[in-house]
Amino acid sequence: MIKKLFKNIGPGTLVAAAFIGPGTVTVCTLAGVNFGFHLLWAMLVSIIATIVLQEMAARLGIITQKGLSELIRDEVKNRIIKQLLIVLILIAIVIGNSLYEAGNISGGVLGLETVTGKLQYSLGSLSMNFTSIFIGIIAFLLLYLGNYKILEKVLVGLVLVMSLSFVTTAVITKPNLIAISKGLFIFKSPEGSLLTVIALIGTTVVPYNLFLHASLVKEKWKTAADVSLAKKDTIISIVLGGLVSMAIIISAAGITSTEINSVTDLALGLAPLYGNLAKYFLALGLFAAGITSAITAPLAAAYVAKGCLGWKVSMQSWKFRSVWIFILILGILFSSLGVKPIEIIKVAQVANGLLLPLIAGILLWIMNNESILGEFKNSKWQNFLGLCIVAFTIFLGLKSILKVFHVF
Numbered sequence: 251m252i253k254k255l256f257k258n259i260g261p262g263t264l265v266a267a268a269f270i271g272p273g274t275v276t277v278c279t280l281a282g283v284n285f286g287f288h289l290l291w292a293m294l295v296s297i298i299a300t301i302v303l304q305e306m307a308a309r310l311g312i313i314t315q316k317g318l319s320e321l322i323r324d325e326v327k328n329r330i331i332k333q334l335l336i337v338l339i340l341i342a343i344v345i346g347n348s349l350y351e352a353g354n355i356s357g358g359v360l361g362l363e364t365v366t367g368k369l370q371y372s373l374g375s376l377s378m379n380f381t382s383i384f385i386g387i388i389a390f391l392l393l394y395l396g397n398y399k400i401l402e403k404v405l406v407g408l409v410l411v412m413s414l415s416f417v418t419t420a421v422i423t424k425p426n427l428i429a430i431s432k433g434l435f436i437f438k439s440p441e442g443s444l445l446t447v448i449a450l451i452g453t454t455v456v457p458y459n460l461f462l463h464a465s466l467v468k469e470k471w472k473t474a475a476d477v478s479l480a481k482k483d484t485i486i487s488i489v490l491g492g493l494v495s496m497a498i499i500i501s502a503a504g505i506t507s508t509e510i511n512s513v514t515d516l517a518l519g520l521a522p523l524y525g526n527l528a529k530y531f532l533a534l535g536l537f538a539a540g541i542t543s544a545i546t547a548p549l550a551a552a553y554v555a556k557g558c559l560g561w562k563v564s565m566q567s568w569k570f571r572s573v574w575i576f577i578l579i580l581g582i583l584f585s586s587l588g589v590k591p592i593e594i595i596k597v598a599q600v601a602n603g604l605l606l607p608l609i610a611g612i613l614l615w616i617m618n619n620e621s622i623l624g625e626f627k628n629s630k631w632q633n634f635l636g637l638c639i640v641a642f643t644i645f646l647g648l649k650s651i652l653k654v655f656h657v658f
Contacts (some may be wrong), residue, residue, distance in 0.1 A: 261466040261480070262487030264546055265304055265459045270412065270491050271543030272357020273350070274453045275536055278495050281446050282502025287425075287433030288440050290496055292447045296454035297492035299639045301485055303610060304463050306617050306628070308480040308638070311464035312471050313626050318464040318609075319557025321616055326375045335612075336414065336558045343458045344573065347551040351581025358385045358540025359585065361533045373580035389544045391586040393574055398469040405545065406470035408538045409487075413494050417536030420497035422531070423504035430500065454466055455643065457605045460613060462550040462555070477626060494535075501532070544581065548574035607643040614640060631658065 283291045307318060314321060319339060326332040359381040392404055439447060467480055552573040556563060563569050614636040618626040628636065 254338040259400075261308065261463060261470055262304070262483040262485075263406045263409050263490075264402065264465050264466055265484075266487040266491030266494075267409050267542035267577050268459050268462060268546035268550065269300070269454050269456050270409075270494050271350075271354050271541050271547075272536065272540050273353055274495060275357065275455050275498055277446070277449045278498035279502045281450055282499040283505055285440050285443050286503045287429050288438050289443060289447060289450060289498065290430065290433035290499060291435065291437050291491055292450040293454070293495050293499065294434055294497075296451045299451070299455050299642070300459075300492075301488045302632070302635045302639060303613065304461060304488060305481055305484050306632070307460045308467045308484050308612055309477055309626055310468040310613070310616065310623070311478055312480055313623050314473060315468045315472070316464075317468075317557040317604075318613065318616075319554050320457075320459045320560075321348060321464075321557075321622070322612060323557060323560060324613075325619070325622070333591075334607075336419050338605065338608075339554060340558055343461065343554045344551045344577070347547045348456060348577040348580045349584075351544060351547050351577050352584030353583040354540055354543035355382050355385050355389075356540070358537050358600055361535070361537030361540055376547075382582055383579070384587035385544060386578060386585075388541060389548070390578055392545055393549060393578070394571070396564070396571070398466070398565065401549075402470075405542055408542045409490070411536050412538035412542070413490055413497075415531045415538065416494050416497040416501065419531045419535065419637065420500040423501055425500050425504065450495075451642075452606075454492070455606065457609050458547070458550040458554065460609055461554045465553040465557070474626065486500060491503065540543055544578075545597050548577040548581075551577050578635055607640055610636070610640045641651070 278293075281292075287469065310321065311317065316324070319336075322335055322339070326335060356492070362381050362385075395401070463484075471480055498652070552570050555573045556570055561567075563568050565571075588601055614628070616622060617636070618633065620627050
């Protein structure tokens with residue numbers, strides 16, 4: 251039974267691996283430290299929204315055997331609108347992911363350094379972190395193999411390690427189950443929590459995951475009969491990912507100090523209360539979170555570039571590889587040299603804030619096209635949920651942009 255379960259999971263787990271990166275870990279840590287269990291409901295809403303959108307992307311990929319960026323290129327007939335969409339998608343995802351890759355690698359580095367300490371070489375004013383290069387090499391080797399089955403097995407394993415690490419840490423803190431239930435089902439926003447709510451949802455409902463999922467499912471499944479398998483895979487994987495995020499919030503809520511700015515501080519803060527065991531579990535979880543996102547972010551960007559530019563190539567082609575190699579090298583350089591391109595990342599955040607409701611809206615439009623999906627087009631209930639999510643993502647996108655410019 252267990253063997254059969256593992257056989258039918260895969261693409262959804264890669265999506266979960268993509269959204270549980272160091273950024274998610276940090277946001278969840280701050281949510282728990284600052285607001286306790288009160289914002290668990292925001293994660294619950296995020297999980298539901300992610301399941302709805304990712305199921306659509308998976309269904310689309312299986313039935314059409316095309317990625318989302320390919321379908322946008324094929325189905326948007328107005329030449330000017332099509333070109334604008336392609337440029338916006340490429341800027342927001344390919345360039346944006348290259349910047350976020352540094353954060354992914356740095357997250358994995360922090361996980362290792364919590365246990366090993368810094369492995370840094372200095373030459374005059376220049377210093378290089380060798381742990382970043384080590385993690386970059388692991389990501390490079392796995393991506394260079396260009397074998398979906400191997401990549402899937404490695405990421406499934408890492409997600410399981412990450413899940414066990416963070417959930418075990420949460421259990422060690424012995425949380426109040428009644429307080430957790432209230433946090434999940436009572437929609438309460440304590441004073442000053444609105445931007446944290448936006449961050450929790452924004453770090454879970456990720457635009458590039460829609461492209462990644464639609465492209466990956468066709469590597470595993472080829473026929474309409476497989477749609478139900480993809481749906482189960484999506485639900486199980488996203489729920490598992492959501493539980494990991496909730497476990498981080500619960501762990502962080504066990505800290506009485508407010509001097510917590512990252513998961514590394516959380517690991518150090520837990521040690522005096524719950525022993526070094528919690529620190530090691532957190533370190534392992536953060537390492538797994540960093541390395542999974544370090545693999546999936548370049549992979550997603552390569553799939554987006556492939557679809558937008560009309561490349562008819564495989565994962566082993568040099569065109570495809572050149573995109574993820576470029577993103578991975580930039581990530582390693584920024585991370586190992588300690589470069590923090592804050593202003594450029596702000597631009598990427600603005601682009602992603604605009605992109606999420608736009609891509610969710612386009613996905614919803616395509617999912618109602620009977621000539622593309624036939625009997626697998628959206629039902630009325632799916633459309634209702636989709637429209638609610640699009641409306642909310644418009645709100646989320648505007649708030650994200652206002653946050654970047656310190657307007658709100």
